[in-house]
Amino acid sequence: MTVEARIRHEIETRIRSGEWKPGHRIPFEHELVAAHGCSRATVSKALGALARAGLIERRRKAGSFVAHPQVHSAVLEVADLPRLIADRGQDYRWALTLRRDATAADLAEESGIAAPALVVEGVHHGDDRPFCCERRVIAIDAIPDAAGEGFVDAPPGSWLLARVPWTEARHGIAAVEATPALARSLGVASGTACLQLERWTWRAGVMLTHVVQTFPGDRFDMVAVFKPGT
Amino acid sequence: MTVEARIRHEIETRIRSGEWKPGHRIPFEHELVAAHGCSRATVSKALGALARAGLIERRRKAGSFVAHPQVHSAVLEVADLPRLIADRGQDYRWALTLRRDATAADLAEESGIAAPALVVEGVHHGDDRPFCCERRVIAIDAIPDAAGEGFVDAPPGSWLLARVPWTEARHGIAAVEATPALARSLGVASGTACLQLERWTWRAGVMLTHVVQTFPGDRFDMVAVFKPGT
DNA sequence: AAGTGGTCTAGACCACATA
DNA sequence: ATGTGGTCTAGACCACTTC
Numbered sequence: 091m092t093v094e095a096r097i098r099h100e101i102e103t104r105i106r107s108g109e110w111k112p113g114h115r116i117p118f119e120h121e122l123v124a125a126h127g128c129s130r131a132t133v134s135k136a137l138g139a140l141a142r143a144g145l146i147e148r149r150r151k152a153g154s155f156v157a158h159p160q161v162h163s164a165v166l167e168v169a170d171l172p173r174l175i176a177d178r179g180q181d182y183r184w185a186l187t188l189r190r191d192a193t194a195a196d197l198a199e200e201s202g203i204a205a206p207a208l209v210v211e212g213v214h215h216g217d218d219r220p221f222c223c224e225r226r227v228i229a230i231d232a233i234p235d236a237a238g239e240g241f242v243d244a245p246p247g248s249w250l251l252a253r254v255p256w257t258e259a260r261h262g263i264a265a266v267e268a269t270p271a272l273a274r275s276l277g278v279a280s281g282t283a284c285l286q287l288e289r290w291t292w293r294a295g296v297m298l299t300h301v302v303q304t305f306p307g308d309r310f311d312m313v314a315v316f317k318p319g320t
Numbered sequence: 321m322t323v324e325a326r327i328r329h330e331i332e333t334r335i336r337s338g339e340w341k342p343g344h345r346i347p348f349e350h351e352l353v354a355a356h357g358c359s360r361a362t363v364s365k366a367l368g369a370l371a372r373a374g375l376i377e378r379r380r381k382a383g384s385f386v387a388h389p390q391v392h393s394a395v396l397e398v399a400d401l402p403r404l405i406a407d408r409g410q411d412y413r414w415a416l417t418l419r420r421d422a423t424a425a426d427l428a429e430e431s432g433i434a435a436p437a438l439v440v441e442g443v444h445h446g447d448d449r450p451f452c453c454e455r456r457v458i459a460i461d462a463i464p465d466a467a468g469e470g471f472v473d474a475p476p477g478s479w480l481l482a483r484v485p486w487t488e489a490r491h492g493i494a495a496v497e498a499t500p501a502l503a504r505s506l507g508v509a510s511g512t513a514c515l516q517l518e519r520w521t522w523r524a525g526v527m528l529t530h531v532v533q534t535f536p537g538d539r540f541d542m543v544a545v546f547k548p549g550t
Numbered sequence: 551a552a553g554t555g556g557t558c559t560a561g562a563c564c565a566c567a568t569a
Numbered sequence: 570a571t572g573t574g575g576t577c578t579a580g581a582c583c584a585c586t587t588c
Contacts, residue, residue, distance in 0.1 A: 129558065129559045129561090130561090149567075150565075150568085152567070152568070
């Protein structure tokens with residue numbers, strides 16, 4: 091355990107136990123320096139980490155204070171579906187149902203992807219049961235290699251994840267009723283409540299891909315644990 | 321702009337632009353020290369921040385490398401509903417529909433909350449239209465003050481947020497079909513797809529409250545922007 | 551064996567918010 | 570005016586990993 095970790099842990103414990111309540115002023119840096127017999131840089135690093143984690147707030151001249159929790163946050167990790175399904179102990183299978191150049195009508199429904207583009211649709215299966223229906227549009231100019239890919243054996247998400255450099259993404263979550271076509275693909279009754287996850291991805295301001303993934307409402311647990319400051 | 325920020329920005333720009341692709345080795349610390357004419361501590365802090373952000377990976381003896389993007393993540397911020405609705409420019413109103421001591425049957429459906437407990441149900445309105453249906457269970461032993469609260473004028477969430485520090489929360493998201501009772505409360509057709517957000521909150525290992533919030537599928541935009549490394 | 555990043559020190563100057 | 574945190578320096582030693 092480093093000195094920094096020790097300082098962090100001591101303060102974190104007092105906050106989580108409720109001993110130091112929101113608004114409580116924690117010791118000044120120079121006091122912690124004296125208490126731990128270390129340099130100020132080490133104390134500063136420890137407090138900086140706690141501040142980044144949202145556990146404390148730091149104010150010049152005033153000191154550092156236990157933060158008031160403001161909003162509940164959850165980190166939603168949208169893993170690669172093959173891995174997600176494999177982690178559940180199921181066999182993964184991808185079934186391509188459509189792959190074609192995007193028409194003007196396709197792109198009219200998109201915001202931000204210009205021709206040429208590729209439309210890919212398919213169903214992710216776990217143990218041969220439909221798990222998620224996916225429709226994706228890929229910008230060819232941004233990802234030229236995609237034009238030569240069939241996406242027959244592996245879903246485009248995995249392919250992209252492995253080779254597309256860093257991204258900025260926006261996510262949306264909604265509940266929708268399964269359309270008849272969707273219901274058929276997913277093997278559920280028409281009108282079943284489904285979770286719809288939508289994602290737009292950019293690189294350097296250029297949109298790379300837009301994907302809509304639809305899960306039967308009961309088949310996808312998006313549970314996230316959040317500890318303020320971990 | 322601090323020296324540290326300048327170093328961070330320079331590296332981040334090269335990564336986001338695609339100039340440095342995943343796996344690329346970025347300059348060693350001592351090279352960045354020479355290039356920027358600063359101390360090693362400053363370079364170390366900059367690279368540490370980039371590593372925490374997931375933009376680079378650092379390996380002793382080998383150097384620092386542009387990370388391979390692994391999963392898409394989204395930070396789901398679950399704001400106080402009155403504020404969320406106010407931010408949409410709508411008038412907020414809370415309508416309490418039930419408040420009673422929890423029965424054994426109530427708690428049988430809960431996991432982790434022991435008697436005594438309080439059950440509170442109500443509907444959040446925006447511009448007098450139902451926006452979200454809420455059912456909450458509050459542990460009285462953990463939050464004794466709640467016993468004296470009516471929750472008539474303000475929802476329990478706001479009351480709790482203002483005075484109860486929490487240290488850990490778990491969230492779940494699901495799509496459900498509106499039950500007849502739910503549909504009546506929300507003013508939608510029975511069977512409508514709804515987003516259901518569930519949250520358990522603890523302090524120091526003791527469960528404080530459990531809440532289920534149900535939104536008509538089209539009425540809640542949970543959109544999150546995620547930039548890897550910000 | 552060599553070189554990297556991880557951690558730490560004992561100073562320093564400064565911007566800023568408060569009093 | 571004062572004292573805080575923010576940033577930085579120029580060293581140092583060490584653990585770890587790869588060579």
